[in-house]
Amino acid sequence: MHSKEEKLAAISRLLDIMDDLRKGCPWDKKQTNESLRHLTIEEVYELADAILENEPEEIKKELGDLLLHIVFYSKIGEEKNQFDIADVANAISDKLIYRHPHIYGDVKVKDEKEVKENWEKLKLKEGKKSVLEGVPKSLPAMVKAMRLQEKAKGVGFDWENKEQVWEKVQEELQEFKEEAEKKNRKETEEEFGDLLFSLINYARFLNINPESALEKTNKKFIKRFQILEQEIKDQGKDLKDMNLEEMEKYWQKAKKH
Numbered sequence: 001m002h003s004k005e006e007k008l009a010a011i012s013r014l015l016d017i018m019d020d021l022r023k024g025c026p027w028d029k030k031q032t033n034e035s036l037r038h039l040t041i042e043e044v045y046e047l048a049d050a051i052l053e054n055e056p057e058e059i060k061k062e063l064g065d066l067l068l069h070i071v072f073y074s075k076i077g078e079e080k081n082q083f084d085i086a087d088v089a090n091a092i093s094d095k096l097i098y099r100h101p102h103i104y105g106d107v108k109v110k111d112e113k114e115v116k117e118n119w120e121k122l123k124l125k126e127g128k129k130s131v132l133e134g135v136p137k138s139l140p141a142m143v144k145a146m147r148l149q150e151k152a153k154g155v156g157f158d159w160e161n162k163e164q165v166w167e168k169v170q171e172e173l174q175e176f177k178e179e180a181e182k183k184n185r186k187e188t189e190e191e192f193g194d195l196l197f198s199l200i201n202y203a204r205f206l207n208i209n210p211e212s213a214l215e216k217t218n219k220k221f222i223k224r225f226q227i228l229e230q231e232i233k234d235q236g237k238d239l240k241d242m243n244l245e246e247m248e249k250y251w252q253k254a255k256k257h
Helices: 004-024 026-030 033-053 056-079 085-098 112-125 141-154 162-182 185-205 210-234 244-255
Strands: none
Touching: 004 026, 004 056, 033 056, 033 210, 056 085, 112 141, 141 185, 141 210, 162 185, 185 210, 210 244
16 A cells, blocks of 8 residues: 555646646536536446445546546636635545544544434534435435435434334335325325335335445346346347246246356
């Protein structure tokens, strides 16, 4: 691993390259916060994929891409005399020190739970009117549900145990089933949302990240379905011409791979 001096030199090198690109590259010169936004979101998802695949080299590469974006936004802020990379680093450092009084102050905590509770209380002192304000509106719904529940837990608004949450799941499942049988579109959709929210809550109590769990299932389905497609193609058949019973035989075969 590198020394602290080498790490600082590497960051300095990246800052110099960013300066060069903004001066000399036609594409880089044209970029704005708005034009970079969707690219940044894409980079975050690519990093998330690399983490799920547990590929250190890919994680390193995607972190580099994301770091470039942070430097890029900071450079644009510097050009507008708004802020620079030092302001960005100092702001997060100041926030971390303030929100970790058990490290940089005299506050005592006994576990992770108390750390999170203190964190949310400190955020309210910063002027936030609600503990839920820190959850981005544009987050995917499943991730947002998890974060909302975690935020509420931070101030003590939570179930006492997972058994209570499982009872809530069963209750929501029954309500969803009843509305679906009545074919009430609006009510069925609402109950489905309640069911998902309660399942995410239960996953949280089991220390399961529902977004990661679902994405792993997505990847598993893709892999198996593509094996199924290839098996059918190898036998000179067409998937569109097969009935469900025939497909099921290939699906079971794919599951064994």
